[in-house]
Amino acid sequence: MDETFYRENILDHARHMRNKGLLSPCDFDHEEHNPLCGDHLHLTMRIDDNGIIREVGWDGSGCAISQASASMLGEELIGMSLEQARKLDKQFVLDLIGIPLTINRVKCATLSLKTLLVGLVSSEHWENIEDE
Amino acid sequence: MAFDAATIRQDFPILQQMRSATVPLTYLDNAASSQKPQSVIDTLNTYYRTQNANVHRGIHWLSEMATELYEGARVKLQKFVNAKTRREIIFTRGTTEAINLVAQTWGRANLKAGDVVLSTVMEHHANIVSWQIAAEQYGFTLHYVPLLYDGTLDQATYARLLREENVKLVALTHGSNTLGTINPVADMTQLAHAHGALVLVDAAQTAPHFKLDVQALDCDFLAFSGHKMLGPTGIGVLYGKRELLEAMPPFLGGGDMIATVTLEGSTWNQLPYKFEAGTPAIAQAIGLGAAVDYLNALDLPAANAHEHALFVELYERLSEIAGVRVLGAAPERGALAAFTMEGAHAHDIAQVLDQHGVAVRAGHHCTMPLHQHLGIAASVRASLYFYNTAADVDRFIQAVYAARKTLVS
Numbered sequence: 001m002d003e004t005f006y007r008e009n010i011l012d013h014a015r016h017m018r019n020k021g022l023l024s025p026c027d028f029d030h031e032e033h034n035p036l037c038g039d040h041l042h043l044t045m046r047i048d049d050n051g052i053i054r055e056v057g058w059d060g061s062g063c064a065i066s067q068a069s070a071s072m073l074g075e076e077l078i079g080m081s082l083e084q085a086r087k088l089d090k091q092f093v094l095d096l097i098g099i100p101l102t103i104n105r106v107k108c109a110t111l112s113l114k115t116l117l118v119g120l121v122s123s124e125h126w127e128n129i130e131d132e
Numbered sequence: 133m134a135f136d137a138a139t140i141r142q143d144f145p146i147l148q149q150m151r152s153a154t155v156p157l158t159y160l161d162n163a164a165s166s167q168k169p170q171s172v173i174d175t176l177n178t179y180y181r182t183q184n185a186n187v188h189r190g191i192h193w194l195s196e197m198a199t200e201l202y203e204g205a206r207v208k209l210q211k212f213v214n215a216k217t218r219r220e221i222i223f224t225r226g227t228t229e230a231i232n233l234v235a236q237t238w239g240r241a242n243l244k245a246g247d248v249v250l251s252t253v254m255e256h257h258a259n260i261v262s263w264q265i266a267a268e269q270y271g272f273t274l275h276y277v278p279l280l281y282d283g284t285l286d287q288a289t290y291a292r293l294l295r296e297e298n299v300k301l302v303a304l305t306h307g308s309n310t311l312g313t314i315n316p317v318a319d320m321t322q323l324a325h326a327h328g329a330l331v332l333v334d335a336a337q338t339a340p341h342f343k344l345d346v347q348a349l350d351c352d353f354l355a356f357s358g359h360k361m362l363g364p365t366g367i368g369v370l371y372g373k374r375e376l377l378e379a380m381p382p383f384l385g386g387g388d389m390i391a392t393v394t395l396e397g398s399t400w401n402q403l404p405y406k407f408e409a410g411t412p413a414i415a416q417a418i419g420l421g422a423a424v425d426y427l428n429a430l431d432l433p434a435a436n437a438h439e440h441a442l443f444v445e446l447y448e449r450l451s452e453i454a455g456v457r458v459l460g461a462a463p464e465r466g467a468l469a470a471f472t473m474e475g476a477h478a479h480d481i482a483q484v485l486d487q488h489g490v491a492v493r494a495g496h497h498c499t500m501p502l503h504q505h506l507g508i509a510a511s512v513r514a515s516l517y518f519y520n521t522a523a524d525v526d527r528f529i530q531a532v533y534a535a536r537k538t539l540v541s
Contacts, residue, residue, distance in 0.1 A: 035391045035401045036188055102196040103203070104188065124374075127219060127402055 007099055013068035018075050023057035030119025034111050036104065039066045043074075043115045051082045063108050065097065070112035072096040077116070086120055088113060090129055135431065135438040137521045143169040143426075144519055151489030158490040158527045163309050163468050163497075163515035165359045166340060168423075172362055175422035179415045187414055188388060188405075202414050205421030206404070212424045213354065214345040215371055219403035222370040222377070223417050227336040228258040230355035230370035231303070233407060234332055235266040237380040238301075238353075245271035248297040250329070252277040252285055252315075253505050254308045257498040259334045263303055272300070279505065283311040283460030290320065294327040301330045301352075306344075307337035310499045310513065311460030312468045314338070318349050325350070330376070336360055337466060340517070341439070343432055346371050358416065363423035367416035370407070377403050384409040435518035442516050442525055443467035449529045450514075455540060456532070459511060468515035470497065473532075476539035478510035484538055485512070488531035 028045035039062030046055040056074040060067065073093060077085060093113045094101065101109055110130070117126045141147050144167045151157045159167060179201070185194035187202045203218075210218045224230040243249065249263050253276050267274045275297060277290045293299060302324045307314050321331040332353040335344055340361035346354050353376070358367040372380075382389055382400055386409035391399040400406045447469050451458050455474035473481055482494035493513040496503045503509065514528055 033392050035388075035405070038392075102191075103199045104191055104196055123402065124378075128217075131218060 010064060010068045010097065010099070013071040014064040017067060017071040019056045019058060019071070019078075021057050022059050023055055026055075026057070028119060030115055032111060032115040032118055034062070034066065034107050036107055037062070039063065039108060039111055041066065041070055041111050041115045043070075043112065043119065045077065047082060053077050053080050053082065053085065058112070060111075062111065065101070065105060065108040066111045069093055069097055069109045073112045073116070082120065085116060088117065090132060135434040135518070137438060137519055140430075141519050141521070143171070145170060145173070147519060151486075155487075155489040156527070158488075158524045158531075160514040160516065160520065160524065160528055161491045161493050162340075162517035162520075163337060163360070163466075163513065164493050165365070166362050166517055167519070168362055168364070169426050171426055172364070172419050172422045176364065176415055176419045179418055184415070186411055198414055201418045201421075202412070205417045205424075208421040208424045209369055212344075212428070213339075213369075213371055214347050216347065217374060220346075220371055220374050220377065222372065222404045222407045223412055224355075224368045224370050224407075225366055225413070226357040226359070226368035227256075227334060227355045228262075228368075230353075230368055231258050231332065231334065232262045233370055233383045234353050234355075234372070235262040237383050237407075238330075238376065239263075239266040239270055239272075241379065241381055243270045243272040243300060246298060247272040247300045248293075249274050249301050249303060250277060250290075250293055250297075250299050251275070251303045252305065253279050254283075254285070254311055254313065254499065254502050255303065255305050256309055256334060256336070257500065258336075259303050259305060259332075260501065275299075276501075279502075282462055283308070283313050284462045285313075285315060285320075287316075287320075291323060294323060294329065299324070299327060299329040301332060303332045303334070305334040305337070307335075307341075307466045308460070308499075308502075309337050309468070310470045310497050310502055310511070311462060312465035312470075313460055313462035314464040314466060317351065321349060321351050337468075340427075341436060341466060352376055358420040358423065361420075361423055362426055363420035364413075364416040367413045367420045369420075374403065377407070382406050382409070386410045388412075430518065439467040439516050439518055439520070442520055442522065443469070445522070446514065446516070446525045446528065449525070450532065453529075453532060453536065455536065459506060466515075467517075468513060470511040470513040472508055472511050473536060473540065475541075476535065478512045480539050481512045481532070481535045484535035485528070485531045488527065488534060490514075490528050490531045492528075 023044040026044040027047040031042040041060035043058045048054050056077050097109050146167050183197050185198045187199040206218050206221050210221050278286045324331045330352040333351040335356040339356035354371040359365040389409040457472050459470045478494040
């Protein structure tokens with residue numbers, strides 16, 4: 001692996017994070033940790049009466065990959081229906097990141113998705129997604 | 133094609149040794165621990181030479197590789213016992229630790245005064261003592277299913293105990309390490325479930341020989357050891373149904389088992405890591421994965437038929453020897469024979485056998501209650517595996533005759 005690992009897009013999101021800052025009040029509020037390194041993500045969302053995600057606000061701490069993935073996923077979620085969001089899989093986030101990740105770093109990249117899906121569906125659903 | 137044990141033996145370097153210049157090595161202590169094929173030895177060697185690092189944490193080449201291999205081994209074990217998900221496979225030090233884990237965590241959350249755990253008289257100490265310790269801690273009562281004369285479990289009493297007592301869990305061996313009896317665990321599990329009791333199966337003696345299917349058995353927990361099935365020591369497996377494992381408190385506290393830690397308290401990691409505190413036995417787990425690969429490549433039904441044919445010959449010829457009593461006469465049994473000889477102690481017999489290059493186990497085989505029930509202090513046990521041959525059985529029988537000549541006048 002060389003320096004191209006930190007693709008410009010990732011660094012851009014990590015430096016200029018989109019939708020950072022928690023929403024209050026909000027319709028969705030969930031926090032998760034990455035037990036391997038202690039990275040933390042808190043995700044809030046406002047959802048309209050038709051079940052469409054209108055606003056996303058998040059806060060967290062962690063590596064460039066975990067923060068960039070939260071920033072990128074947040075942008076994607078705006079305008080998405082909850083029904084669509086529930087069906088997101090690991091590959092969706094890995095494609096956003098766009099670089100091959102090793103087994104221990106996949107956990108960093110998917111922390112934001114884990115926060116979304118554990119909060120939206122269940123931890124068991126997330127574990128099944130993780131094992132795919 | 134017939135099973136060719138002579139060729140298979142070439143995979144096991146240790147079996148190529150002589151006991152001494154003129155005496156070949158006859159290894160018949162497989163129920164205690166199996167020998168290891170070259171592929172398992174190579175896997176361990178390669179791991180330590182080229183892949184070694186801690187798992188799950190490191191963001192570096194070696195740690196990523198070690199993590200992939202370690203988690204890959206878990207998936208091999210999941211498929212080996214047909215568990216629904218890899219999260220139901222907890223790596224432990226062995227069967228003993230796996231049973232203690234259930235007794236201490238499921239026991240802590242679920243057992244109290246007035247509850248009953250049902251074990252059996254033929255259990256290995258691991259499946260008795262763990263529950264005795266937990267009974268003292270949590271106040272439940274431990275009962276034992278008795279034996280019939282042929283060395284099978286008394287199923288009528290089992291059914292009565294389930295009916296009349298407040299049984300919460302049945303702790304049952306799949307195969308006896310002394311009598312050889314194979315217990316009807318699927319039927320016994322069905323009956324236990326009908327009375328609202330869970331079932332823990334000790335599969336230490338059967339996992340090396342049979343293709344186990346936890347979903348077909350429908351057992352709630354199943355424990356086995358790596359070293360008896362071609363793998364390294366210090367590694368074993370606890371299988372548990374996911375919903376049960378999810379609800380259980382953790383066993384040991386430490387690294388890798390947490391989600392978050394503050395000085396005030398902690399939350400637990402997801403399965404299976406909740407039960408794998410501290411740096412795990414990484415090389416050993418990967419080695420066990422290689423052992424599973426070896427067993428998967430083997431024609432297991434043919435290997436079983438080979439073992440069974442050897443066992444029948446060993447059993448018949450041993451039974452013919454004057455003063456010898458072979459323990460257990462269950463219709464369905466594994467390829468092992470424990471025996472006593474009138475006028476000779478087990479240790480002395482084993483010593484003479486060793487002089488003839490024959491390795492057996494002598495003592496109570498961690499089944500003291502069973503030996504007490506049979507009215508004997510100790511026995512000698514010869515146990516077979518697929519790499520044994522008719523020549524091994526010949527040398528064993530000749531050595532038993534020699535022991536009799538030396539020890540019984």
